[in-house]
Amino acid sequence: MSVVVRNAEAQLDAAIRSAVAAAVTAGALPEGELPAYVIETPADRTHGDLAANVAMVSARAFRLAPRKIAETILEHLSLEGTYFEKAEVAGPGFLNFFLSPAYYGDIVAEAQEKGEAFGRSDYGQGSKVMVEYVSANPTGPMHMGNARGGALGDCLASVLDAAGYEVWREFYINDAGNQIEKFGLSLDVRYMQLYRGEEAYPLPEDAYHGDDIKEHAAAFAAIHGDAYVEADTEARRQALIAYALPLNIAKMKTDMAKYRIVYDQWFTESTLHNNGELKEIISILTEKGLTYEKDGALWYKAGEYGEKYQPKKHLNRDGEEEGIKDEVLVRANGNPTYFAADIAYHRNKFLRGYDTLIDVWGADHHGHVARMKGAMDAVGMDGSKLNVVLMQLVRLVRDGEIVRMSKRSGKAIQLSDLLDEVPVDAARFFFNQREANTQMEFDLGLAIEQSSSNPVYYVQYAHARIHSIFRKLQESGVVIQSATAAQRALLTAPEERELIRHLATLEKVVVEGARSFDPSGITRYALELATLFHKFYNACHVSGVEHDLMMARLALCDATRIALHNVLTMMKIDAPESM
Numbered sequence: 001m002s003v004v005v006r007n008a009e010a011q012l013d014a015a016i017r018s019a020v021a022a023a024v025t026a027g028a029l030p031e032g033e034l035p036a037y038v039i040e041t042p043a044d045r046t047h048g049d050l051a052a053n054v055a056m057v058s059a060r061a062f063r064l065a066p067r068k069i070a071e072t073i074l075e076h077l078s079l080e081g082t083y084f085e086k087a088e089v090a091g092p093g094f095l096n097f098f099l100s101p102a103y104y105g106d107i108v109a110e111a112q113e114k115g116e117a118f119g120r121s122d123y124g125q126g127s128k129v130m131v132e133y134v135s136a137n138p139t140g141p142m143h144m145g146n147a148r149g150g151a152l153g154d155c156l157a158s159v160l161d162a163a164g165y166e167v168w169r170e171f172y173i174n175d176a177g178n179q180i181e182k183f184g185l186s187l188d189v190r191y192m193q194l195y196r197g198e199e200a201y202p203l204p205e206d207a208y209h210g211d212d213i214k215e216h217a218a219a220f221a222a223i224h225g226d227a228y229v230e231a232d233t234e235a236r237r238q239a240l241i242a243y244a245l246p247l248n249i250a251k252m253k254t255d256m257a258k259y260r261i262v263y264d265q266w267f268t269e270s271t272l273h274n275n276g277e278l279k280e281i282i283s284i285l286t287e288k289g290l291t292y293e294k295d296g297a298l299w300y301k302a303g304e305y306g307e308k309y310q311p312k313k314h315l316n317r318d319g320e321e322e323g324i325k326d327e328v329l330v331r332a333n334g335n336p337t338y339f340a341a342d343i344a345y346h347r348n349k350f351l352r353g354y355d356t357l358i359d360v361w362g363a364d365h366h367g368h369v370a371r372m373k374g375a376m377d378a379v380g381m382d383g384s385k386l387n388v389v390l391m392q393l394v395r396l397v398r399d400g401e402i403v404r405m406s407k408r409s410g411k412a413i414q415l416s417d418l419l420d421e422v423p424v425d426a427a428r429f430f431f432n433q434r435e436a437n438t439q440m441e442f443d444l445g446l447a448i449e450q451s452s453s454n455p456v457y458y459v460q461y462a463h464a465r466i467h468s469i470f471r472k473l474q475e476s477g478v479v480i481q482s483a484t485a486a487q488r489a490l491l492t493a494p495e496e497r498e499l500i501r502h503l504a505t506l507e508k509v510v511v512e513g514a515r516s517f518d519p520s521g522i523t524r525y526a527l528e529l530a531t532l533f534h535k536f537y538n539a540c541h542v543s544g545v546e547h548d549l550m551m552a553r554l555a556l557c558d559a560t561r562i563a564l565h566n567v568l569t570m571m572k573i574d575a576p577e578s579m
Helices: 003-025 066-075 103-116 142-163 177-194 209-226 235-256 269-272 277-287 303-309 340-353 363-378 413-420 424-431 456-476 494-503 506-516 518-539 547-570
Strands: 049-054 084-090 094-099 128-132 166-173 265-268 293-294 297-301 327-328 354-362 386-390 394-398 440-443
Touching: 003 049, 003 066, 003 084, 003 103, 066 084, 066 094, 066 386, 084 340, 094 440, 103 494, 103 547, 142 354, 142 386, 142 394, 142 413, 142 424, 142 506, 142 547, 166 235, 177 209, 177 235, 177 494, 209 235, 235 413, 265 269, 265 494, 269 340, 269 363, 277 297, 277 327, 277 340, 277 424, 277 440, 303 363, 327 340, 340 354, 340 363, 340 424, 354 363, 413 424, 424 456, 456 518, 456 547, 494 518, 494 547, 506 547, 518 547
Parallel strands: 128 166, 128 354, 166 265, 354 386, 394 440
Antiparallel strands: 049 094, 084 094, 293 297, 297 327
């Protein structure tokens, strides 16, 4: 929370404790240890800005009725030198406290003084966090899940940074293993079909059937012709992979950059195969007796360490409890599995010195979570420090109808199609409006609409409107000065105070987003701030009022502008000065 809010709560706590001590000294309250109590914001602000249940929880300690205790505390309470102007007893013994104009004015001043730092904190104490997100398979184009995961992961990384963590963004490229072999086979068949026909080289059912494979094969043929037709099959496939895989990875990087996502590192799975870390993982697990052979493959006993991370027992089709299923580490053909490489990769991340790991995965990977956390314990790391954000599916809609195909290409919609059709600002904002674990609809029509119905437009318009207020006043010859404390104390209208109270919660919202690994609260904060600003602007004239009040309201406008700018910047969304 903001410095002013923290100070106010500390002042109130000190004032209450002093009042209790004074009452005990005066004999109005008996000797007794003051129990822990809570200071909180009432649901109904007419009952006060803050409330304390100190009298309610002290009834046993002081052997008096709560109402009597509250009245006694109030008699000995001094609010001098605090942000509070009055207090009263309510109901069976609640103590309600009302903030002074100085409190509201100082929050405005704090936002203006901190500027770009408003909302930031040292909550994370510089703890090192790695956020790994998207990590799409490089054998094909990125899809809608990657679009949502990219926005969520990138915004979460920004929220963690604002909350005082040292953040590292990473993309894991699966450039080795079974999927790359399938990629090579698919390219090989499509290439050979160009010269020998589809009947001679039918594409296997489990191969990649996308048009991108055909396009790569045709482009490779345009360069090399039939030079590889008579070549050794493995050599031909490796040549095709060497040609197509870098192009796919380059396209991923281009799409991510267009989406305003810049990673600190693109980590390749092949690194783990080449430097011996994958082999080392298998050795560690085998030496611990956590592997066994079955049907020619090497299996990992996932339940040995993973059971403690399973939130509840899994029920099979017969309604019987099942433990965590074992995983294959090395296939019968000698190839390590994706799971084996993933263990090596997560161990590598811990060994690089990160205190916390955060992965953004699709919800279909939920069964993988406990196994991977347990595997970290099994290889000597701390699985409890691996956190997985599970992300539900996205449904694209236009005019109330579900959309599955791109209007431009007539094919399944990919991330690049989405970014061609809707502004990046809208994509990032929309994908951050819902918690990751909830399904969401992305309205393509709404995303391009320039009206208050479009939430990102609504927030950006509030920011632009504030710039317009200052611009028009300056053009009319008004000299805008910094508001004094006395001027800021004039901000007493309900709409002004409601707006200021929301301003004051930014740091708390950021910290909560970092703590819960959920950045959606930032988006909701921005929407509510824009709503409250428009409400204030419609109810409280900024120009054409007495000079001191105008300076106070301009200060509030500026504080709101700062908060909006900081939140939009955190989300890598433009904060326009005019619209």
